[in-house]
Amino acid sequence: MRVLLIGGSGYLGTVLAEHLSTLGHEVVVLTRPAKANTETPYERRVGDLTDPASLTAAVTPDIDAVINLGQPSGDEAVDRAAIDALTAPLRGTDRAFLYTSGVWVLGATGDTTADEATPTNPIPIVGYRPAIESHVLATAQDGVRATVVRPGVVHGRGGGIPAMLVDLARRQGAPVAVADLSVRWPMIHVDDLATLFAMVVENAPAGTLWHGVTQPAVSVRDLSVAAGQAAGVSGEPQVWPLEDARAELGALFADALALDQSVSGDAVRDRLGWQPSNTDAVADLAAGSYR
Template sequence: MKILLIGATGYIGSAIAENLTRTGHEVVALVRDAAGKGELPYEKRVADLTDPAALGAAVTADIDAVIHAGVPSGDQAVDAAAIDALTAPLRGTDRAFVYTSGVWVLGATGVEPVGEDAPVNPLPIVGYRPEIEQQVLATATDGVRAVVIRPGIVFGRGGGIPALLGNLAREHGEPKYTGAEGVRWPMVQVDDLAELFTLAAERAEAGSLWHGVTQAAVPVRELAGAAGRAAGVVTAPALWPLEEAAAAVGALFADALALDQAVSGQAARDRLGWKPRHEDAVSELANGS
């Protein structure tokens, strides 16, 4: 398949691009500036997510699927217009459009892991994202193989939100985490997540929604301790008061870091044949991943 990838130079998108290439697909990277990203081993097409006309023009007849792993703008109207532009050329063709959302749209989930049928209760930081999800999925009625993936907290390759835990440990001289004592995060390793995106582009049904999660609920205290050890800080993790976290990283992001969730990603294993290989976030973080 020839796949137009939005966000190909980002943390998640770069892993998706590598996985697509490794599995025999041809990547076309959508970039804002053809000269600004340096050399990429992929064909490049230029368009900005704020320019619907350019986005639509990038989805030519030779594109078999589109994967949107770009960063949301924060403006619902802009993001909605981008979705309309990217999916318009796909309507009536059964070509795939795979959109990246996230588990924060679920809000606090309770003790037991929830599946894709759980109601949404989005945090303010992702307040309009469920509406974008529904906009994407609705295109399935117009002949688009529309798919939404909600990744958990992504780790690996020294990046993602867990990398912040290592930085906090170095800054404060002790591992830090915010929220309640038992706060938990659903986790997924970035290369495993990239495999899920490839499977979704290849075989997911139109109108389907998937949780990209390999560990349903990992105690953040354990993650903070592991990240601290990798950073050379071996003291016990300590709670970071939410007010202090908000002052340091912003109130919306601090609330997300404090969110307790348990989310199941079993459906993708059962129905798409997803086979994650990195299922111990604590160990990987402790080893510097």
């Protein structure tokens, strides 16, 4: 397949582009005009998620699938317009469109492990994203093989939110967790997530939603201790008060880091045969890619 990848220069995007290429797919990266001259090993097209005409122009008949890893703009109307522009050329063709959401749309899950049928209860940082998910999935009625993937907290290759825990531990001289040591995060290795994306874009039926999670509920206390090991510091984890974290990171992001969740990713294993194979998050932090 020829796959138009939006967000191909980011943390997940670079790994996904590499993985798709290894599988024999041709990757075409959508680049913002300001980065049009940036080096890339892939074919490039220029467009911007705030410019619908540029998006529609990028989805030419030779494109078999579109994967949108782009960050939400913060404006629901802008994001809806981007989805409409990207899917307009796909309508009636059964070509694939994959939209990237995230498990934060589920909100705090309590003692129940959430799956794809669990109602959404989004925290403010992703407040309108469930509506965008529904907007994407509705295009399946117009002949788009539309799917949504909700990744957990991504780790691996020394990047993602766990890298922030390592940096905090290094700066504070001790392991650090935001707000509450009892918080749990659903986790997934970036290479396993890339494998999942490829399986979904290749084989998933239209109108389906998938959770990208390998570990449903990893203790942030354990993650912070492992991050301290990666940073070369030890001792009991320190709690970073939520108000202090909000002041430095912004309230929306800090509140997301304090969100306690348990989320299942079993559906994609059972229905598509996904077989994640990479190391778990705590081991990756303590003795893997973050050292």
